[in-house]
Amino acid sequence: MKFDFLPQLPSSNLDDRTFDDLVEESIMRIPRYCPEWTDHNLSDPGITLIELFAWLTDQMLLRFNQVPRKNYVAFLELLGIRLQPPAPAHTELTFYLSSDLPEAYTIPAGLEASTVRTETTPAITFSTDSPLIIGKPQIQHFLTSQTTEDIPQSLRERLANVWTRQPNGLWAGSEQPIYSQQPQPGNCFYLVINSDDSLDGNVLEITFQGAAATPTGINPNQPPRTWEAWDGENWQPVLLKEADDYTKGFSFYEIEQQGTNPAQGADVRLHLPQTWPVTTFTVYRGRWLRCRLTPPGANQEGYNRPPQITGLAVRSIGGTVRATHSTLIQDERLGISNGKPGQSFQLLMPPVLERRENEYIVVTPPGGLPQTWQEVRDFADSSPQDLHYTLDSITGTVQFGPLIREPGQLKRQTKVRSRIQESTNTDETVVQASDLDNAQEHQYGAVPPRGAEIRMLAYRTGGGREGNVQSGSIQFLKSAYPYVASVINYQPAINGADGESLEQAVIRAPRILRTRDRAITAEDFEILAQQGGAGAIARVRCLPASATRQAGTVGLLIVPYANTDGIELGEGIAPQQFAISPALQEQVLKYLDERRLLGVQVQLQEPEYVGVSVQAEVVLEPAYNNPLARTEILRNLRMTLYKYLNPLTGGMEGKGWPFGRPVYISEIMVLLQQTPGVRHLESVLLFAIRKQGDTWRRQSSPEQIIDPGSQGLICSWADTSLRSSHDIQISNR
Numbered sequence: 160m161k162f163d164f165l166p167q168l169p170s171s172n173l174d175d176r177t178f179d180d181l182v183e184e185s186i187m188r189i190p191r192y193c194p195e196w197t198d199h200n201l202s203d204p205g206i207t208l209i210e211l212f213a214w215l216t217d218q219m220l221l222r223f224n225q226v227p228r229k230n231y232v233a234f235l236e237l238l239g240i241r242l243q244p245p246a247p248a249h250t251e252l253t254f255y256l257s258s259d260l261p262e263a264y265t266i267p268a269g270l271e272a273s274t275v276r277t278e279t280t281p282a283i284t285f286s287t288d289s290p291l292i293i294g295k296p297q298i299q300h301f302l303t304s305q306t307t308e309d310i311p312q313s314l315r316e317r318l319a320n321v322w323t324r325q326p327n328g329l330w331a332g333s334e335q336p337i338y339s340q341q342p343q344p345g346n347c348f349y350l351v352i353n354s355d356d357s358l359d360g361n362v363l364e365i366t367f368q369g370a371a372a373t374p375t376g377i378n379p380n381q382p383p384r385t386w387e388a389w390d391g392e393n394w395q396p397v398l399l400k401e402a403d404d405y406t407k408g409f410s411f412y413e414i415e416q417q418g419t420n421p422a423q424g425a426d427v428r429l430h431l432p433q434t435w436p437v438t439t440f441t442v443y444r445g446r447w448l449r450c451r452l453t454p455p456g457a458n459q460e461g462y463n464r465p466p467q468i469t470g471l472a473v474r475s476i477g478g479t480v481r482a483t484h485s486t487l488i489q490d491e492r493l494g495i496s497n498g499k500p501g502q503s504f505q506l507l508m509p510p511v512l513e514r515r516e517n518e519y520i521v522v523t524p525p526g527g528l529p530q531t532w533q534e535v536r537d538f539a540d541s542s543p544q545d546l547h548y549t550l551d552s553i554t555g556t557v558q559f560g561p562l563i564r565e566p567g568q569l570k571r572q573t574k575v576r577s578r579i580q581e582s583t584n585t586d587e588t589v590v591q592a593s594d595l596d597n598a599q600e601h602q603y604g605a606v607p608p609r610g611a612e613i614r615m616l617a618y619r620t621g622g623g624r625e626g627n628v629q630s631g632s633i634q635f636l637k638s639a640y641p642y643v644a645s646v647i648n649y650q651p652a653i654n655g656a657d658g659e660s661l662e663q664a665v666i667r668a669p670r671i672l673r674t675r676d677r678a679i680t681a682e683d684f685e686i687l688a689q690q691g692g693a694g695a696i697a698r699v700r701c702l703p704a705s706a707t708r709q710a711g712t713v714g715l716l717i718v719p720y721a722n723t724d725g726i727e728l729g730e731g732i733a734p735q736q737f738a739i740s741p742a743l744q745e746q747v748l749k750y751l752d753e754r755r756l757l758g759v760q761v762q763l764q765e766p767e768y769v770g771v772s773v774q775a776e777v778v779l780e781p782a783y784n785n786p787l788a789r790t791e792i793l794r795n796l797r798m799t800l801y802k803y804l805n806p807l808t809g810g811m812e813g814k815g816w817p818f819g820r821p822v823y824i825s826e827i828m829v830l831l832q833q834t835p836g837v838r839h840l841e842s843v844l845l846f847a848i849r850k851q852g853d854t855w856r857r858q859s860s861p862e863q864i865i866d867p868g869s870q871g872l873i874c875s876w877a878d879t880s881l882r883s884s885h886d887i888q889i890s891n892r
Contacts, residue, residue, distance in 0.1 A: 174220045176220065177217065178213055178214060178217045181213035181216055182209060182213045185209045185212075186199055186206075186209065231665070232661070235665070235668055238668065238671070238672070240664055240667070241551070241552075241553075242553055242658060242659045242660075242664055243552075243658065243659040243693055244510040244511065244512070244552035244553050244622060244658050244659075244693070245510055245621075245622030245623040245624075245658045246622055246654065246655060246656040246692070246693050246694040246720070247483045247484040247623075247654075247655060248285075248628070248652035248653060248654055248655030249482070249483055249652065249740035249741075249742045250481075250482055250628075250633070250650055250652035251433075251480065251482065251648065251649070251650050252272055252287060252479065252480060252481075252646055252647070252648055253430065253477060253479045253646065254266055254291065254477050254478060254479075254480070254643050254646050255362065255644050256293065256476055256477050256642050256643065256644060257642050257643070257644035258642065259474050259476065260293075260642060262295060263292060263294045263295050263354075263355070264293045265290050265292050266287070266291040266480070266640070266643065268286075268287050268288060268289050268290050269287060269487045270636075270640060270643075271285065271286045271487070271638070272285055272286075272633050272635060272636050272637060273285065273635050273637055274628055274632045274634075274635070275634070282635070283484065283625060283628055283632075284484070284485070284486045284621065284637060285482040285485070285626075285633055285648075286485050286486065286487055287480045287481070288480070288481045288483055288742065289480060289481065290480075291360065291478045291479075291480040292356055293361055293475050294354040294356035294357060294358045294361060294475055295354055295355070295356065295474075295475065296352045296353070296361070296363060296446075296473050296474070297328060297352065297353050297354060297473070298328075298330055298351070298352055298471055298472070299351045299352060299353045299443075299445050300318060300349070300350070300351035300443050300445065301316070301318045301322075301335075301348065301349075301471060302315060302348060302350075302351065302443065303315050303317055303337065303338070303339075303346075303347070303348045305339060306345050306346075306347075307345045307346075307347050307449075307451045309394070311349060311440045311441065311449075312440075312441060314349065314440075314441060317335050317348075318330055321333065321335065322335075322470075322471075327472070328472055328473070329368075329470055329471070329472040330470060330471045330472065331470040332469070332470075333469070334370050334467040334469055335468055335469075336466070337409065337465060337466050337467075337468055338462065338465040338466070339465060340465060342461065342462035342463075342464075342465050344383070344452050344453055344454045344461070345451065346451070346452045347449050347450060347451035348449065349448065350447075350448040350449070351444075351447055351448075352445055353445045353446070354446070358435050358446055359431070359433055360431060360432070360433045360478045360479040360480055361431050361435075361475045361477070361478045361479075362428065362429070362430050362431070362475065362476050362477040363428070363429045363431060363475055364427070364429075364473070364474055364475075364476050365427045365429065365471070365472070366424040366426050366470070366471070366472040366473070366474075367406050367424060367425055367426075367427065367468050367470070367471065368423070368424040368468060368469045368470030368471070369406070369409060369411035369414075369424075369425075369466060369467060369469060370411060370467040370469055374464075375408075375410055375462050375464050375465075376460050376461070376462060376463035377410060377459075377460060377462055378460070379408055379414075380401070380407070381456065381459065382409075383408075383453045383454065383455040383456070383459065383461050383462070384451065384452050385398065385453055386398040386427070386429055386448065386449075386450050387448070387449050387450075387451070388429070388431055388432055388435060388446075388447065388449075389435075389438055389446075389447040389448075389449075390435060391434055391436045391438065396853075397430055397431055398427070398428075398430075399428070399430050399649060403427065403428035403429070404427050404428075405425040405427065405428075406425040407425075410466070411425075411466065424470065424472070428476075429448070430479060430649075433479070433480075481741065481742060483619075483621070484622060484626030484652060484655055485512055485621035485622070486619065486620050486621055487617060487618075487619050488506075488508050488615075488618055488619070488620060489616070490614060490615075490616060490617070491506065491507060491615045492613075493505075493506070493520075493613040493614060493615060494613055495610060495611070496522070496606075496607035496609060496612075496613060497609060498607070498608055498609030498610075499606070500559070500560060500561050500562035500602060501558070501559065501560070501561035501562060502558075502607075503557060503558045504556070504557045504613060505554075505555060505556055505557070506555035506556075506618065507555075508555070508618075508620040509552075509553060509554055509555030510552055510553050510554075510555065510621075510658065511550060511555055511618050511619070511620060512552070512620065512622055513552075514550075514618065517616065517617055518616065518618050519531060519533065519534060520532045520548055520557065520615055521614050521615075521616050522611050522613050522614075523611060524607075524610070524611045525608070525610040531546070532546040532547065532548050533546060534548055534549065534550055535548070535549060535604075537549065538560050538603035538604045539603075541560060541603045543560075543602040543605060545604055545605055546604075546605050547559075547604040547605070548604070553658060557615075559604060559605075559606060559607060560602060560604020560606060561602075561603055562600050562601070562602050563602075563603060564600055564601075622655065622656075622658075623655055623657050624657050624723075624724075625655070625722075626652055627651065627652050627654075627721060627722035627736065628648075628651065629651050630648055630650055630651045631648065631649070632648065632652075633647065633648040634646060634647050651735065651736065653719065653721065653735075653736055653737075654719045654739070654742075654743045655695070655720070655722070656694050656695050656697075656720035657694075658694065659694055670686045671686075671690075676754060678755045678756070678759075684699075684701045684713055684751070684755075685699040685715070686699075687750065687751060688717065688750075688763075690750070691746060691747040691750025691751055692719070692743060693746065694720075695720055696719050696743075697718050697719060697720045697806075698717075698718040698806070699715055699716065699717055700716040700766075700818050700870075701714070701715055701716075702715070702716065702764075702870065711758055711759055711760060712761075712762055713755075713759055713760070713762070714762045714764055715761065715762070715763050716766045716818065717747070717763050717764070717765065718737055718766065718806050719737060719739060719743065720807070721737055721807065722736065723807060723808060725801070726798060726801045726805065726808065727798065729794060729801065729877070731801040731804075731874070731877055731884075732805060732806075732807070732874065732876055733874075733876040733878070734768040734850075734874055734876070737765065737768065737806060738765065739763060747763060748761060766806070766818065766867075766871055767867060767870055767871040768806070768871065768873075768874050769847060769848065769849055769865060769871050769872070769873055770849070770855065770874055770875055770876065770881075771804050771822055771845060771847065771865055771874075771875050772845070772846040772848060772875065772883050772884065773827055773843065773844070773846075774842075774844040774846065774886045775831060775840060775841075775843045775844070775886070775887050776840070776841035776842045776888045776889075776890050777796070777838075777839075777840055777841065777887065777888070777889055778838045778839050778840070778889075779792060779836055779837060779838055779889060780837075780838045788836060789889055792834065792835075792837065792889075793887055793889065795834055796831060796834055796837075796885075796887045797884075797887060799830060799831075800830070800831075800875060800885045801875055803830055804822065804873050804875035805873075805874060806872045806873075816873045818869075818870065818872060819867065819868065819869040819870065820867075821864050821866040822845065822864070822873050824844075824864070827843055828840055828843050841890045845861055846858055846860075846861055846862070847862055847865045848883050855878075855881055855883075857881050857883060
């Protein structure tokens with residue numbers, strides 16, 4: 160491998176002799192060393208041997224003037240640079256219980272779920288990162304308000320002295336309107352829920368018993384309302400899909416028309432945020448939910464009468480917890496110590512993911528108690544008494560402390576040997592030999608005693624780009640767990656990346672030497688943020704001071720790695736796959752927090768992605784105007800566009816679309832014309848796809864230039880509902 164991407168500094172040629180020079184020099188030496196040899200013709204066998212050895216010497220000189228790859232790798236190792244292991248993908252798993260339990264239930268950390276296994280692809284396993292507590296919620300207050308406020312102030316209690324709470328937790332009584340007599344957008348009601356246990360990430364089912372006297376006037380399939388929960392900072396939407404609202408927007412009249420008795424109740428299923436704290440608004444304290452009226456959509460009517468309810472109840476049927484692409488290996492026996500320094504052991508399932516608090520090595524000496532050993536990056540600061548070891552995350556090799564001969568001690572060793580040779584006293588010689596043994600070696604880190612059993616208490620293996628699975632792919636529990644009926648991931652897994660290559664490590668080395676592991680300049684923050692992502696981050700850009708919200712704040716735009724297989728499939732990469740998972744965000748912020756200056760705050764942000772859809776009509780060369788060639792050329796054109804308009808592989812250099820750079824219709828024309836088989840273009844149109852709120856919208860009119868803004872990035876992906884795919888047609892002209 161040639162490192163041609165490194166700076167090419169001027170270097171001296173240690174030996175500039177060529178093959179011809181070597182042959183000529185050898186022939187000139189014949190009279191001196193072998194005067195009886197007088198036939199120097201090219202046909203002479205001796206000349207053939209000279210040419211052979213000249214060629215071998217020429218090859219040796221060629222290597223002599225170069226630093227081989229092995230030497231460069233050794234330099235990287237001396238600098239302490241190690242290849243980064245694969246980064247695991249992250250997602251959220253939602254577990255549903257088989258029945259309503261009488262008390263709170265805990266699903267432990269490490270519970271594994273996987274995708275389906277096929278003949279060609281193995282199952283991809285995810286394990287939960289933390290315990291999931293499914294609590295027992297209770298409705299404490301039912302409040303209504305005429306207006307929607309971020310911090311509720313004007314509230315009216317509807318339960319006190321009106322309804323009674325039954326032993327099963329159901330609040331029931333006379334009919335109560337949940338909105339004003341003339342419902343208007345902005346009307347809302349609140350449910351304040353309490354529990355002795357945590358309800359973070361729980362899935363609640365709220366039962367509404369209603370009166371079916373008159374219709375409310377809305378479209379029950381698209382009711383103009385939204386459900387939200389207070390996460391401590393903002394109101395987050397918690398209704399996953401409309402099908403989870405079995406009340407049809409409290410349309411009890413319509414429910415009765417379908418043969419269901421509203422008095423028996425209908426449920427609304429809500430998926431709560433990962434953080435749902437206890438909060439006090441005015442005099443009411445608890446965990447807050449609200450349902451507010453929204454303006455009706457086009458060609459739709461709003462509520463003309465307020466829905467009437469006669470009962471309320473709530474229960475928790477499951478929960479959502481973060482999960483990582485990993486498989487947990489517990490209590491693996493590595494072997495028995497031989498008592499020698501520098502011994503190593505091999506884990507069975509590399510690569511090894513970043514270790515957690517309960518993942519370490521336990522050494523049990525013969526007849527002694529188990530000892531906890533600590534993993535270190537290297538043994539530079541380890542004394543002979545420190546219970547340290549190193550672990551190579553890629554190979555899974557465990558290394559214990561080495562015994563090193565040091566140059567300064569070797570010098571003392573020479574002096575001691577000279578005194579031993581001059582001494583004639585046997586006892587004195589023994590003492591000097593003892594001094595010699597102590598002077599020549601130094602132990603870095605403790606050595607497990609001979610016969611000690613070495614075990615890895617736990618570690619996780621996994622990671623890689625293959626973990627970026629689509630939503631709904633994880634549906635199988637690796638092993639049955641009590642009361643857990645099903646599992647699913649409603650969000651795609653993101654931020655998985657393959658391990659670092661040697662070429663990437665070579666490029667990273669100069670950056671490490673520049674930053675010195677301290678974040679001061681904008682470049683330092685970019686480099687260290689990428690390192691803190693442990694291989695999961697592809698690109699980082701530090702925002703200028705004018706773009707940050709306040710002084711003393713450093714803003715970083717993060718582009719994580721995503722699965723690029725969609726480019727080859729002609730689907731592109733959707734912006735959702737470039738989202739920053741909470742686990743990755745916490746990991747990077749923690750890494751930077753140890754290296755930033757005091758008083759500096761770091762904010763991680765996602766770039767403003769702008770989609771581009773290309774609509775073009777091409778004319779092919781006559782030789783390629785056949786069905787097979789047409790299909791292949793269309794595939795190549797779409798793949799070329801998805802690759803070019805991409806945050807990871809796009810741009811002129813193929814290293815990712817530059818931040819803030821617009822896309823011009825002229826460069827798309829040049830790109831399409833470079834595709835083999837294309838004769839010329841009839842037309843090329845560019846349509847922008849921009850995010851408005853929580854939804855993406857395709858602009859109706861084409862644009863000559865699509866500008867993503869100074870902090871934006873261009874991307875492209877296929878989505879039938881958005882018409883975001885590239886529409887390439889072949890003209891018959």
